[in-house]
Amino acid sequence: MSATLPRPAAVDAPGLPDAAELVATSRAVDPSIWSAGAVERLARAADHGALVAGRERLLAATGVAAAFSLPRGLEDAHGLAAVRAWLAAVEHQTEEAADGAPSAPGPIALGAFAFDRRAPALLVVPAETWCRDAGGRTWLVEVRPRDPRGTGRASRAARATGGADTADAARAAGGADLRTAPDAVRLRQVPSPDEYAEAVALAVSDIRGGRLMKVVLARMVEVQLPAPAVPSLLLGALWGGDRVFSPFSVPTHTGRLVGASPELVVSRRGRRVTSHAFAGTVPLSEPDDDAERLFDSEKDRAEHRLVVEEIVHALERRCVGLTVPAEPTVVRLRSDARLGTLIRGTLTTAPSDSDTALELLALLHPTPAVGGVARAAALERISALEPAPRGYWAGAVGWTDGAGDGEWVLSIRSVELDGRRALVRAGAGVVAESDPRAELAETTVKLRPVLDALWPGASRLL
Numbered sequence: 001m002s003a004t005l006p007r008p009a010a011v012d013a014p015g016l017p018d019a020a021e022l023v024a025t026s027r028a029v030d031p032s033i034w035s036a037g038a039v040e041r042l043a044r045a046a047d048h049g050a051l052v053a054g055r056e057r058l059l060a061a062t063g064v065a066a067a068f069s070l071p072r073g074l075e076d077a078h079g080l081a082a083v084r085a086w087l088a089a090v091e092h093q094t095e096e097a098a099d100g101a102p103s104a105p106g107p108i109a110l111g112a113f114a115f116d117r118r119a120p121a122l123l124v125v126p127a128e129t130w131c132r133d134a135g136g137r138t139w140l141v142e143v144r145p146r147d148p149r150g151t152g153r154a155s156r157a158a159r160a161t162g163g164a165d166t167a168d169a170a171r172a173a174g175g176a177d178l179r180t181a182p183d184a185v186r187l188r189q190v191p192s193p194d195e196y197a198e199a200v201a202l203a204v205s206d207i208r209g210g211r212l213m214k215v216v217l218a219r220m221v222e223v224q225l226p227a228p229a230v231p232s233l234l235l236g237a238l239w240g241g242d243r244v245f246s247p248f249s250v251p252t253h254t255g256r257l258v259g260a261s262p263e264l265v266v267s268r269r270g271r272r273v274t275s276h277a278f279a280g281t282v283p284l285s286e287p288d289d290d291a292e293r294l295f296d297s298e299k300d301r302a303e304h305r306l307v308v309e310e311i312v313h314a315l316e317r318r319c320v321g322l323t324v325p326a327e328p329t330v331v332r333l334r335s336d337a338r339l340g341t342l343i344r345g346t347l348t349t350a351p352s353d354s355d356t357a358l359e360l361l362a363l364l365h366p367t368p369a370v371g372g373v374a375r376a377a378a379l380e381r382i383s384a385l386e387p388a389p390r391g392y393w394a395g396a397v398g399w400t401d402g403a404g405d406g407e408w409v410l411s412i413r414s415v416e417l418d419g420r421r422a423l424v425r426a427g428a429g430v431v432a433e434s435d436p437r438a439e440l441a442e443t444t445v446k447l448r449p450v451l452d453a454l455w456p457g458a459s460r461l462l
Contacts, residue, residue, distance in 0.1 A: 016066050019089035022143055026094040026104035029138040034130065041130055043232035046249035046258070050124060051235070052110050052399055054246045054407040055274075056134060056267060059110060059399060063127025065143035068109060074117040074362040083109055083123060084356050088402030090143065105131045107143050110399035112250050112257050112411060115390035117365055122253055123400075186224040187451075187461045190388050193219075193440055199385040200428075200436040206381060207432045214306050215372035215381045218427035219443050220388050221451065221462070225420045229454060231258045237453035238413060244333060246409040248397040252416070257392045259414025259450075262333055265396050266364055267407040268357040271347040273319050278410075279307040279369050279429055280339035283445040284332070291330045291337035299433040304328055304339040306431075307368040310375075311343060314363050318355055319345030335449045336442075357406025361396055370394035370410065370427060391416055393425035413446075415454055424450050 034041075041060050045051040049062035068086075070079045092106040108131075111123035129141045191199065196219045203215050231249045238260040239247035245260035264276040280300030282293060294300055312324055328339040347355050372378020382390075392411055400406030416423040426446035428439040448459035 016068060016086070017145070019086050020091075021145055021147065022065060022090050022107075023146055024090050024092045024107040024141060024143045026092065026106065026139050026141045028095060028104065029130070029140050031136060031138060034132065034138040045130075046232040046235050047230065050110055050126060050251065051247065051249045052397060053248070054267065054398065054409055055264065056269060056407050057105070057399070058132045059108065059129055061110065061124075061126030061129040064124055065107075065127045065145075066109075066125040068111075068123040068125075070121040070123070073113055073119050073121045074358075074365055077359075077362070080356070080358040080362060081354075083358060083400065084402060084404050087125070087400070090402070092402075104139050105129075105141055106402055107141065108399045108401045110250065112248075112252055112392055112397045113361070113365065113395045114392050115366060115370065115394045117362070120253055122251065124251065181457070183461070184226045185455045185458050185461070187458065188222040188224075189462070190220045190222065191386075195387075196443070197436040197440050200430055200434060200439045202385060203381060203430045204432065204434050204436070207430065212377040212381065213373040214303060214368060214429055214431050215378040216368075216370050216394075216427045216429050217382065217439070218386060218390060218393065218425050219447075220393075221424045221447060223422040223424060223451070223454060223458065225422060225455060228420050229258075229415070229417055229422060231256055231417065234258050234415060234417075234453055235260065238450065242334075244331065245413070248409070248411070248414075250397055252392060254391070255416060255418035257397065257411060257414055257416055259397075259411055261397070261409040261412055261414070262331065262338070263369065263410040263412065265367060265398075265408045265410050266357065266360045268347075268355070268360055269405050270403075271350070273315065273345045273347060273360065275311055275315065275343045275364065277304070277308045277311050277341045277343060277367070277369065278331070278338050279304040280328075281336050281428070281442055281446075282338075283336050283442070284334075289337075291332050294330050294337060294339055299431060300339060301328075302433075303429045303431050304341070306373045308341050308343070310368045310373055311364060315343065315345055315360075318347060318360065318363070320348050321346050336445050356404030357398075357400045357408065358404075361398075361406075361408045365396055366394065367410075369429075370412070372429075390425065391423060393423075394427065413450055415450060422454055424454065426450070 045060035052059045070076050087107050090107050094104040109123040109125050113121045132138045239245050247260045249258045263278045267274045280303050322345040328341045331338050331340040395411045396408040397411045398408035426443040428442040451459040
């Protein structure tokens with residue numbers, strides 16, 4: 001398909017060429033070729049390009065063929081639709097798939113949305129993407145200008161998305177030296193622990209007064225590093241190949257967002273829709289700690305039910321045959337365990353522009369897992385009680401394609417990197433039965449592994 005699409009005014013995207021100027025080529029790659037260079041390829045994508053992995057696909061991308069800038073984020077319905085239309089308009093050439101094998105992936109756009117759904121967002125169409133699916137099949141997807149003279153545009157877009165060799169500079173400056181003492185870094189907590197506990201107490205009072213049912217309150221740690229962090233090293237510590245987590249390293253308007261999330265906001269594959277609701281947490285100090293005690297906590301189970309009910313209510317507008325387990329399962333992470341419910345459904349009609357992965361994300365975000373119930377009241381209290389904006393924490397990271405398919409995970413267990421400055425956040429769900437000191441302790445449990453992945457031993461400074 002090579003139809004020319006006008007660039008909508010809603011998409012202010014420097015570096016976005018006409019779709020007819022580009023061609024995407026997909027070819028199957030022998031698994032041995034992928035395996036031979038996988039570690040280096042993943043590191044290069046994490047440091048200089050973009051890396052996103054979920055249940056459906058692992059995407060390791062470098063270079064920039066085009067960049068979408070969405071000034072109003074998920075509030076820009078026209079812009080979200082234009083992303084899918086532009087991707088669909090890029091001509092896609094591929095080798096014939098073997099009988100029974102899935103069709104080769106075409107061009108994709110990947111990136112991140114902030115917690116504030118109105119905040120600007122950046123989605124990048126990579127020039128080169130290694131795509132590996134859940135079955136181990138691997139493709140190389142290249143998006144190139146038809147006219148070789150168009151390569152300058154892609155280079156300008158790459159510079160605009162922070163594709164400089166920051167990781168190489170960090171290594172040269174010692175950023176990769178994990179032997180550095182923890183006291184080489186400086187931490188600033190916003191709010192202070194006592195102030196956070198006071199905010200939780202105020203939220204509990206609001207909930208008991210009937211103004212809302214749940215609100216998630218976050219705290220931030222600003223870290224000053226002696227040298228810029230190396231994204232691939234940070235990602236390796238947070239992820240380590242653990243299949244519970246979905247790793248990501250993507251450029252943003254402010255720097256780079258790196259993390260490994262356990263939580264799926266939404267995925268769409270054809271008419272199939274999936275969301276994994278998380279809420280309710282118990283710390284794990286030892287590997288053999290009894291995570292099943294979560295089932296005995298009425299506070300955590302009630303908090304979890306609120307999240308599940310709100311996600312189901314939203315998806316019922318678009319899906320039929322929703323499958324919602326009667327009981328949650330306990331999902332063990334490294335430092336804590338959480339209650340999770342996997343929700344599945346089928347789109348009511350054939351996939352359309354209004355049912356793309358991006359539109360479904362806009363329908364759900366922010367879920368009660370990071371916002372609250374009722375949403376409007378919870379967001380109002382978050383704005384009043386949290387002294388600093390959340391940035392990209394508790395936003396969404398993922399990908400979408402020209403068919404409208406895609407996968408978006410919650411950007412928790414994450415770090416925002418900007419030179420030697422790093423921002424780490426964690427939150428806790430506050431309900432009527434919440435104890436302020438217990439919620440403070442929960443956020444500390446969530447902060448520790450991320451801080452230590454950023455700089456070994458840094459969590460001892462909390």
